[in-house]
Amino acid sequence: MAEDEDKSNKTEEPTERKLRKAREKGDVPSSREVGNVTAVLSLFAITAFVMPSVSAPLAGVLRGVFETAGQVSVGEDVQGMRDLGGVTWGVLRGVGILLAPLLTLMVLGAVAGALLQGDIVVAAERIRPKLSKISPLSGFKKLFSMTAMVEFGKSVLKVLMVGAIGLWITYHGVREIWMVQGILPEMVTDFARRTASQMLLVVLALLLVIAIGDVLWKRFDHRRKQRMSLQDIKDEHKDTEGDPQIRGKRQQLRRERARQRIAQAVPRATVVLTNPTHFAVALKYESGVDIAPVCLAKGADLMAARIRELARESEVPIIENKPLARALHDVAEVDKQIPIQHWEAVAAIIGYVMDMQRNIKRPLPEGSSLREED
Structure with missing residues (x-):
């Protein structure tokens, strides 16, 4: 009750000094959704423009699997297990070599999202051990806070919408490819690329809308948390006036x-x-x-x-x-x-x-x- 009453008294907008001190502690309005958008955008660009050149090598990996499918006997003997392991390792290695640079570009896209917001702040305060971080009572309060509710609702919305979009596109794509007689590896890779491109384009549009709303919410929520009471403003004014450095600058300005x-x-x-x-x-x-x-x-x-x-x-x-x-x-x-x-x-x-x-x-x-x- 006392904490709620204290928050209700904080009706004044934060001062520049309060916002600056919060930033020094690493407390800045940052939206993860912007990073998600840039990561998906990178993945879409890779799928639409880079994957066509990777499709042939990837099809070669799959062709090798199909060609050795009748030659590998999986039984209880050691040789059969070795053959299966060799085929599996060959597939994973081939796919990994092809996709590793693409995944790296996705990570760089997520980092670019953070840079776009200007929120890369290195603050020792964030990694300093605090008992409040492991307090069950503090964790319980955060669990049912407004911020937690918004994050939960946002996550549920993303899962439902992205899942529905993915199922719809995949279902129609699979129906199309099942109607084709004599499926070739090239057809599988081309189908995967087209389906992924369509899915990513729709997901990108959805995440962009969510990211815009999330950025606005994060900025509002950050300023809401930094609000001050009239007493806080008076105390800050006293501290500022008592700061010898600030007082000296003001006197120098008056003299000038x-x-x-x-x-x-x-x-x-x-x-x-x-x-x-x-x-x-x-x-x-x-x-x-x-x-x-x-x-x-x-x-x-x-x-x-x-x-x-x-x-x-x-x-x-x-x-x-x-x-x-x-x-x-x-x-x-x-x-x-x-x-x-x-x-x-x-x-x-x-x-x-x-x-x-x-x-x-x-x-x-x-x-x-x-x-x-x-």
């Missing part, structure tokens, strides 16, 4: 974005106020456009040094005013007007900068100094 924003903002500034080394604030004021000065960028220590460097490169005036620079760094917001209590002090500095650009000489406001070098 800040550097890009500053590189675009500082060249547009009217003036940069400094502390002189610990803080820097880039301000913009355009007469007739801005109601009050706007903070374009601000930073401390290394970021402040970068702002000063960009200001020098862009020939933006740098004014040192320790209390004002620190105060603006603490209260001003980027891309917003500075607080009203600092309008007057900043206006005096911006007025000085504008006069300086018009070659009008006037003293700097009290507490301020012009920095030409860092």
Whole structure:
């Protein structure tokens, strides 16, 4: 009951991290039916296109059996048993030599089916011994699970349909060959090839339909099993936030974005106020456009040094005013007007900068100094 209740709470779709960890453990949506389809497809191609060239050697093997049928005496003596063994071994060896490459191609077809799904995952977790794998209670639960029921129904459907198709095609083929007088080995091999081709073609179409449905079911069932509760998502979020590597990457990303924003903002500034080394604030004021000065960028220590460097490169005036620079760094917001209590002090500095650009000489406001070098 507790396990069912726990599953009912898992209503949220799995996160990418949950799916990635499941894959690392070897838990991926994989359909065996795709491998069956590719294996049968390989067998059909072999039967339809390769077997005609193999039919003659195979008929030769059968001809040898027919020719020696009246020469082998099977009795209680040792020689008769040896003769029978020799004939049997000759047939098995001849057929085996002819069919071994064909069976190898079938195996390769099944492997190709797994590769098509991209589910070749080598995970030590799959082969690690676990008590739950040999637990009778765990096995009983799996026996009556939804997945087991679907697999059982699918197997029964395949056996019934493939069996019915095979019997129907074989019955009509045998009736046809029985009506022929004087059966030759070549006729037997040709009959076997044609019957097998017809049967495989129908079975291939059937398995293809089953495989498509099975792939869709496997993917749905995999995501259903990986579903999470709200508490699982919260716990994962805490783990992710606490991961030093992820946290470091996020901080690096934030710093990079800040550097890009500053590189675009500082060249547009009217003036940069400094502390002189610990803080820097880039301000913009355009007469007739801005109601009050706007903070374009601000930073401390290394970021402040970068702002000063960009200001020098862009020939933006740098004014040192320790209390004002620190105060603006603490209260001003980027891309917003500075607080009203600092309008007057900043206006005096911006007025000085504008006069300086018009070659009008006037003293700097009290507490301020012009920095030409860092």
